[in-house]
Amino acid sequence: MPKLRPTAAANPRTKRPAAFASCRVSLQTAFLFDLDGTLVDSVYQHVLAWHEALTAEGIELSIWRIHRRIGMSGGLLTNMLLRETGLEIEPARIERLQRLHSEAYKRRLDEVRPLPGAAELLSFLTSARIPWAVATSGRLETANLALAKIGIDLSNVPIITRDQVRFAKPDPDLFIAAAESLGIDIAATFVVGDSVWDMLAAQRARALGIGLLSGGYGLDELERAGAYRVFDDPAHLLQHIDELGARR
Amino acid sequence: MPKLRPTAAANPRTKRPAAFASCRVSLQTAFLFDLDGTLVDSVYQHVLAWHEALTAEGIELSIWRIHRRIGMSGGLLTNMLLRETGLEIEPARIERLQRLHSEAYKRRLDEVRPLPGAAELLSFLTSARIPWAVATSGRLETANLALAKIGIDLSNVPIITRDQVRFAKPDPDLFIAAAESLGIDIAATFVVGDSVWDMLAAQRARALGIGLLSGGYGLDELERAGAYRVFDDPAHLLQHIDELGARR
Numbered sequence: 019m020p021k022l023r024p025t026a027a028a029n030p031r032t033k034r035p036a037a038f039a040s041c042r043v044s045l046q047t048a049f050l051f052d053l054d055g056t057l058v059d060s061v062y063q064h065v066l067a068w069h070e071a072l073t074a075e076g077i078e079l080s081i082w083r084i085h086r087r088i089g090m091s092g093g094l095l096t097n098m099l100l101r102e103t104g105l106e107i108e109p110a111r112i113e114r115l116q117r118l119h120s121e122a123y124k125r126r127l128d129e130v131r132p133l134p135g136a137a138e139l140l141s142f143l144t145s146a147r148i149p150w151a152v153a154t155s156g157r158l159e160t161a162n163l164a165l166a167k168i169g170i171d172l173s174n175v176p177i178i179t180r181d182q183v184r185f186a187k188p189d190p191d192l193f194i195a196a197a198e199s200l201g202i203d204i205a206a207t208f209v210v211g212d213s214v215w216d217m218l219a220a221q222r223a224r225a226l227g228i229g230l231l232s233g234g235y236g237l238d239e240l241e242r243a244g245a246y247r248v249f250d251d252p253a254h255l256l257q258h259i260d261e262l263g264a265r266r
Numbered sequence: 267m268p269k270l271r272p273t274a275a276a277n278p279r280t281k282r283p284a285a286f287a288s289c290r291v292s293l294q295t296a297f298l299f300d301l302d303g304t305l306v307d308s309v310y311q312h313v314l315a316w317h318e319a320l321t322a323e324g325i326e327l328s329i330w331r332i333h334r335r336i337g338m339s340g341g342l343l344t345n346m347l348l349r350e351t352g353l354e355i356e357p358a359r360i361e362r363l364q365r366l367h368s369e370a371y372k373r374r375l376d377e378v379r380p381l382p383g384a385a386e387l388l389s390f391l392t393s394a395r396i397p398w399a400v401a402t403s404g405r406l407e408t409a410n411l412a413l414a415k416i417g418i419d420l421s422n423v424p425i426i427t428r429d430q431v432r433f434a435k436p437d438p439d440l441f442i443a444a445a446e447s448l449g450i451d452i453a454a455t456f457v458v459g460d461s462v463w464d465m466l467a468a469q470r471a472r473a474l475g476i477g478l479l480s481g482g483y484g485l486d487e488l489e490r491a492g493a494y495r496v497f498d499d500p501a502h503l504l505q506h507i508d509e510l511g512a513r514r
Binding site: 059061062063065066069070073078080081082085129131133134231232233234235236237238239251 | 333379
């Protein structure tokens with residue numbers, strides 16, 4: 019008779035984190051959310067705010083090219099745009115661009131709305147005791163202004179912003195920090211985001227990426243960047259939540 | 267010995283238009299251009315102008331969904347959006363939405379720039395004696411304001427706007443009217459546009475669609491809608507103009 023293999027919980031030699039101690043068969047699911055374009059409808063305002071900042075610095079760049087860079091670290095974005103346009107990457111100029119963008123975005127903040135289903139999806143996860151956190155390439159100040167739009171209690175939710183990690187997306191640091199703050203193995207999580215940078219960061223962190231079309235990117239871009247599944251927006255994801263191991 | 271087949275020019279019974287009279291083998295190439303997102307970088311301003319108009323009417327709609335409708339007839343766009351949101355399609359409301367959009371767009375017109383290579387591409391076609399025209403779902407007034415940004419002489423160029431045809435894109439009427447005004451068979455033309463509506467209208471008109479990514483749509487969307495080729499923007503198209511039968 020073959021020996022039964024010990025379960026993870028019964029075997030002290032397996033190095034699984036504490037979160038799995040009570041879970042014998044399936045991994046504990048957790049969701050790590052990007053913010054802009056994923057929970058709030060703010061991508062197009064960010065795009066035009068960057069366009070305004072770049073134009074003010076005399077840098078002419080097509081708007082769709084800016085759109086395709088949104089969601090990555092602001093420092094990386096300005097570095098890349100300056101390098102591509104052949105302009106000098108002076109720290110003072112990068113700082114000025116980021117300040118101009120931040121001011122221009124805040125002027126557009128009145129137009130920003132939560133995405134359909136964002137509040138319902140997050141409330142469902144909370145009530146189903148499925149851990150979730152937010153991880154954004156933005157700064158805490160602007161992130162808080164956007165998060166307030168969703169209108170749910172965030173007091174027990176880890177919010178990881180660019181201020182807390184050395185490298186923002188497409189580096190995996192933000193999502194790794196979010197998983198750590200939940201006490202969950204990053205490899206057991208779903209990373210939900212609207213941009214290719216979220217999907218690439220998910221891959222580097224060995225998480226599964228869930229793409230949302232609500233940031234205005236193409237389905238193919240998200241799939242090619244490694245999305246495990248792609249949905250329209252948070253409402254559409256919630257309709258399919260059972261497919262992600264989160265049973266209602 | 268087999269009889270030689272007569273060429274088009276030698277056979278008076280073929281009903282080819284006059285433009286082909288001097289052309290024995292290959293068809294005369296012509297280019298029919300969409301305007302917003304194809305020659306000028308105005309799609310994102312149109313998107314946020316529609317968002318502002320809809321919000322003013324109490325209609326909440328995600329911005330990416332508006333983006334995916336830009337480029338089609340404004341009447342069709344409002345019809346579709348109202349139908350999808352379950353609101354009543356009253357003619358007065360549609361008129362109000364279109365007026366609000368037009369006002370909101372004009373406030374953003376200062377930010378609108380020509381797309382890279384637009385002036386160079388059009389000047390090349392003119393100097394190469396390749397006929398070209400513009401066909402836009404927009405109205406003449408806003409079209410003229412955007413066209414002026416390109417900064418080239420348009421006095422001999424047919425500009426077909428929504429005012430001149432019964433149905434705008436994705437109906438083929440605008441492109442058919444543009445080809446007629448050039449005296450060219452529509453089936454011999456390339457239709458250059460940034461949206462799926464341009465590609466669908468091109469198919470219905472039996473033209474070949476050339477997609478540009480400069481409107482912010484995904485490559486897959488344009489290819490699935492029937493694009494024969496997809497380029498980044500007018501500058502990228504000009505680099506590949508030889509592939510389209512327009513030799514330098």
